[in-house]
Amino acid sequence: MNFDYLNHPYASQRTTTFAKNGMVATSQPLAAQAGLDILKKGGNAIDAAIATAACLTVVEPTSNGIGGDAFALVWTKGELHGLNGSGPAPKSISIDAVKEKGHESMPTFGLIPVTVPGVPGAWAELSRRFGKLPLTEVLQPAIDYAEMGYPLSPVLAKYWNAAYEKFKEMFTTDEYKPWFDTFAKEGKAPQVGDVWKSQGHADTLRSIAETNAESFYRGELANKIDQFSKEHGGFISKEDLADYKPEWVQPIKVNYRGYDVWEIPPNGQGIVALMALNMMKGYELTEKESVETYHKQIETMKLAFADGKKYVTDPEKMSVSSEQLLSEEFAQTRRNLIGDVALTPEPGTPPSGGTVYLATADGEGNMVSFIQSNYMGFGSGIVIPGTGIGLQNRGHDFSLDPTHENALEPGKKTYHTIIPGFLTKDNEAVGPFGVMGGYMQPQGHAQVVMNTVDFNLNPQAALDAARWQWMEGKKVLVEPSFPAHIAQALARKGHQIQVALDGGGFGRGQIIWRDPKTGVLAGGTESRTDGAVAAW
Numbered sequence: 217m218n219f220d221y222l223n224h225p226y227a228s229q230r231t232t233t234f235a236k237n238g239m240v241a242t243s244q245p246l247a248a249q250a251g252l253d254i255l256k257k258g259g260n261a262i263d264a265a266i267a268t269a270a271c272l273t274v275v276e277p278t279s280n281g282i283g284g285d286a287f288a289l290v291w292t293k294g295e296l297h298g299l300n301g302s303g304p305a306p307k308s309i310s311i312d313a314v315k316e317k318g319h320e321s322m323p324t325f326g327l328i329p330v331t332v333p334g335v336p337g338a339w340a341e342l343s344r345r346f347g348k349l350p351l352t353e354v355l356q357p358a359i360d361y362a363e364m365g366y367p368l369s370p371v372l373a374k375y376w377n378a379a380y381e382k383f384k385e386m387f388t389t390d391e392y393k394p395w396f397d398t399f400a401k402e403g404k405a406p407q408v409g410d411v412w413k414s415q416g417h418a419d420t421l422r423s424i425a426e427t428n429a430e431s432f433y434r435g436e437l438a439n440k441i442d443q444f445s446k447e448h449g450g451f452i453s454k455e456d457l458a459d460y461k462p463e464w465v466q467p468i469k470v471n472y473r474g475y476d477v478w479e480i481p482p483n484g485q486g487i488v489a490l491m492a493l494n495m496m497k498g499y500e501l502t503e504k505e506s507v508e509t510y511h512k513q514i515e516t517m518k519l520a521f522a523d524g525k526k527y528v529t530d531p532e533k534m535s536v537s538s539e540q541l542l543s544e545e546f547a548q549t550r551r552n553l554i555g556d557v558a559l560t561p562e563p564g565t566p567p568s569g570g571t572v573y574l575a576t577a578d579g580e581g582n583m584v585s586f587i588q589s590n591y592m593g594f595g596s597g598i599v600i601p602g603t604g605i606g607l608q609n610r611g612h613d614f615s616l617d618p619t620h621e622n623a624l625e626p627g628k629k630t631y632h633t634i635i636p637g638f639l640t641k642d643n644e645a646v647g648p649f650g651v652m653g654g655y656m657q658p659q660g661h662a663q664v665v666m667n668t669v670d671f672n673l674n675p676q677a678a679l680d681a682a683r684w685q686w687m688e689g690k691k692v693l694v695e696p697s698f699p700a701h702i703a704q705a706l707a708r709k710g711h712q713i714q715v716a717l718d719g720g721g722f723g724r725g726q727i728i729w730r731d732p733k734t735g736v737l738a739g740g741t742e743s744r745t746d747g748a749v750a751a752w
Contacts, residue, residue, distance in 0.1 A: 235751030242574035245748035250357035252750035270358035286588035303332025327450030329611035340429035365413030380405035417604025489658035491520035526563035558710035571652035585636035585648030653723035675740030
């Protein structure tokens with residue numbers, strides 16, 4: 217890569233950050249600094265990723281928590297490893313059981329959509345396999361922030377308050393009271409600069425650190441989750457927790473113009489980004505700010521999502537394989553559908569046969585792409601009393617149609633939106649990247665990769681460039697900075713273009729690239745949030 221680091225049309229108040237010894241990029245400055253402190257204490261990039269992730273459960277609870285899921289791509293000693301830290305549906309749940317409670321579709325909030333949390337197990341497993349420092353030391357910065365408190369940053373306060381205003385109207389029954397006790401202690405959401413702390417959160421993190429997460433899955437914390445679930449008619453139990461372990465998986469990739477783009481395989485939706493790129497590489501892109509470039513990007517993403525939503529679920533339950541979905545033959549048949557006007561996407565037939573993201577790197581060449589989430593901001597709205605554990609609502613994505621690929625089944629993993637990305641070239645690490653934000657994530661991944669590979673943008677410019685987001689049918693949202701003349705031309709091609717004034721839906725990304733010759737790190741962070749790159 218030969219980026220123009222000084223002269224580019226997407227400049228913001230931030231510039232690309234350079235360092236040699238280590239780097240942490242994430243959406244909250246305190247968490248980034250916590251990861252850097254661990255690097256300076258002798259930890260590696262894996263230790264830094266765990267520290268940053270744990271810290272984010274405290275300093276950005278609007279997007280993730282101890283009761284969520286996590287995925288990681290870890291580059292170490294010349295190899296890329298994938299960790300799937302998502303949990304399954306409880307063993308006692310079923311379509312009939314949910315319908316007996318009066319639901320015709322999976323509810324969004326409450327105990328019913330709660331699946332087994334994978335976050336604590338992911339931290340412990342990453343530490344066990346690749347970490348240098350004990351988990352007690354790595355989680356200490358997060359414990360300190362939970363115990364002593366920290367002042368809220370602007371974007372964090374915005375989303376916290378929005379959640380409170382929504383929840384106070386919706387959450388009127390007893391099972392939601394612990395959420396307000398934890399996150400709205402004074403009868404309101406904390407504001408910018410207010411100091412928030414949670415002793416229960418600190419105690420939970422300390423217990424996880426001292427037991428390598430055993431207390432969460434087979435100890436005191438598991439018992440508390442089980443008890444609260446039983447009291448309020450939930451399905452998740454201590455037996456579900458005891459049976460859980462994160463899973464090491466083989467990452468999947470496509471080669472895009474000489475670069476290998478890597479994602480976690482299903483049940484994650486990273487394959488959607490790869491399918492879109494697999495179609496896009498059949499086109500010659502001459503310039504970024506071109507109607508034809510954007511038209512093809514949008515059309516390929518629509519087709520990739522149609523296929524992803526039809527086929528992606530628990531990999532043991534999928535009717536087609538990742539290899540089939542990423543085959544050149546399938547990419548060509550889907551590409552052949554793209555013409556000069558916007559289409560309404562339908563899934564094809566393959567050939568037979570609210571989230572936080574962080575990136576870390578150290579001076580030894582280790583790099584981590586890590587993402588964790590409670591889903592939809594605070595998740596289910598369920599907090600286990602006195603623990604700070606906010607449980608995710610990932611089961612909301614299950615279908616109650618028994619014929620659907622992603623139909624709810626006991627012990628099954630659902631289609632998962634959170635995805636870490638990684639880029640390599642000629643078997644050398646280029647580095648981790650990611651864009652959090654629900655169904656924006658594979659769209660953000662594809663846009664960042666194309667900005668980097670096709671248009672030679674440096675990390676910060678690749679993140680700052682105006683984004684688009686396909687929603688459904690022919691509806692496409694664009695940011696206010698998106699070129700108006702191109703938006704108008706896309707509308708003439710049949711795209712239903714809408715300018716979104718609130719930029720929160722376009723994702724929040726981080727990038728760290730490494731020069732293989734010098735080891736110099738170049739990092740970019742999201743200008744759409746309180747993002748920061750900490751480096752030395």
